[in-house]
Amino acid sequence: MKSIFKTLALIGLCFSSGTTLRAITTNELGAQHQIKLLTQSGYLPGVPVLVRVEVRNANGPERDLWDANATLSVDQPGITLSTNRVQLRNGLGSTLVAFRGGADFNLTATVGARHTTRLLISLTNVPVVSVGGSLAGSNVWSAVIRVTNDVTVSSGASLTILPNTLVLLDGVASGATANDLRINGKIESLGTEDQPVTITCANTNTTFRWGQIRHDSAQPSLYRHTSITRAGRAVGEGHTGTAPVLRPTSSTIVFENCNITDHAEVVRGAAGFGTPGKIAQASGSELTFIDCLFQRARMGPEIGGTALLCTNTWMMDMGGTDDADGIYLHDQSVGQTIALSGCVVARGDDDGIDTLSSTVTIENCIVRDWDNLLEDAKGISAYNGVVHVRRSVIVDCTVGIAAKSGGSTPSTTPILVTMERCTMTANQTNVLANRKSSGVGPHVHLNITNCVIWGGDPVHSDFEPTNSTSTNFTIVYCDLSDPYAETGNLMADPLFVNAGNHDYHLQPYSPCIDAGDPGSPLDPDGSRADIGAFTFAPPPPVLSGPWNFGSSGFQFALNAYSNRNYVIEASDTVTNWFFLKTVSQPAETNTVIDTTATNSAHRIYRARLAP
DSSP states (O other), X not given: OOOOOEEOOOOOOOOOTTOOOOXXXXXXXXXXXXXXXXXXXEEOTTSOEEEEEEEEETTEEOTTOOEEEEEEEESOTTOEESXXXXXEETTEEEEEEOEESOSOEEEEEEETTEEEEEEEEEOTTSOEEEEEEEEOSEEEEOSEEEEEEEEEEOTTOEEEEOTTOEEEEOOBSSSSOOOOEEESSEEEEEOOSSXXXXXXXXXXXXXXXXXXXXXXSOOOEEEESEEEESOOOSOOBTTTTBEEEEEEESOEEEEESOEEEOOBBOSTTSTTBTOBEEEEEEESOEEEEESOEEEEESSSEEEESOEEEEESOEEEEXXXXXXXXXXXXXXXXXXXXXXXXXXXXXXXXXXXXXEESOEEEEESOEEEOOOOGGGTOEEEEEESSEEEEESOXXXXXXXXXXXXXXXXXXXXXXXXXEEESXXXXXXXXXXXXXEETTOOOOOEEEEEESOEEESSEEEEESSSOOSTTOTTEEEESOEESSOOOSTTOBOSOOXXXXXXXXXXXXXXXXXXXXXXXXXXXXXXXXXXXXXXXXXXXXXXXEEEEEEEOGGGOEEEEEEXXXXXXXXXXXXXXXXXXXXXEEEEESSSEEEEEXXXXXXXXXXXEEEEEOO
């Protein structure tokens, strides 16, 4: 008589963080998602408050949620909101909200069917401490601080801003003179997630702005869980000729979980469009941004002669008639490193990432919606120097990535861009060797491997015909929407899961699977490299059709993606599993025989993708 045994297929996939992108909608948010509402814990009626909303999975903001809206509501009928909508891009977004009414209330953020609530307490009756002038020795700010004129932390002095502190600086409606924070010593702004620090304008009129924070040859400083909003009334300078909100010179600063937002009006055609302030201008410094947000400014950070590490940071909504870049990286000094990892650079009027005479590494980033035709906007723009792009998605831009050559005398060193395992699609031009102004070129070279370059004009050179003999490009083991006759290239629909919903993962049996450069590192499951930003993750294996052959053992069917190896484990007790074998899957259905189970009354099996 046939014995009864059970089969169980379990998945144990292990991929590097950030390598999957499966677009979802708000209707698909589930128990694995959390809504996080980040804002100050106290407010003054009429003074705008930054509200940041995140949809999070176990690893951080849900980057797969391409576009969504959060709705804000309160539980007190006497409280009014200047806006109740927060637009999210790739799981994160913010807005300024003025609350009026003067009572304590619960603020709720709702995304789809999920929501979270946070208590905001009125600070109307909290004593306000006015400060100004030069600070010596050790200084501590807490509660509500009113900065009535410039504050300078003198060399050798320190300023500590405690959690749950609201710093208000008197602003002006126009001009380049307003209250500043000048750091010659050391500052530590020590907010927490539940009790952040806010540095903002004291005026309820939203056209008012305060000045800037300057670090001049200062001691190493730290800003943690700090929102810096509504600044930029200072002397214009740099790439845009507008005022930087942060102005570090020869200083080392770390920003953790900070928001630097709302320093310019960015609605196209509105009064004050693109003025006054940009996020930063740095020179001769070392900056670290971790889990930060730059939004609604004239431009993102302008980083000159400065080392930069920027991880898991969102840069969004930069507006202006010229040079409204997400970030500008230029004139790197010897020994300095510039790296962006895990960032989202979304929507603006010029270039998402603009580089000049620097070596820049961009990894696991999403660059999207730099599509202003008047500015010939680019997702990534490289002018002199070297740019390395890895595992990144560049979509919905006028130009995906451009290497630019300019000037009447060609550079003796080519402008070099390397791209590895990237996905570029829905750009008018994906890859461009760009003649800038009177550039004679063609000292531009783009070395591209294992990339999807699909749709629009995939490859274009301003200097010579674009073909397999072009000196501007080396393109191998890529999938292009036009023929490009170099080694390993394809011209086949990459079979994105759902490009219309921004899901650029590969469907099963996409021609890009296992089609990358054989010399590239193998994918985590031991298979040949895929083409594109996202490693193909096979569907879960399924076990079925169990049979007991008595003295010959047990047999069952392994139903799984072909051309992969699967580890089979077995157990007689469920709690104690042992390795049975690794099997190669030549077709979708494969027979597995367990010859060790000749005397077993029952046995349970599970399968996972190797290794």
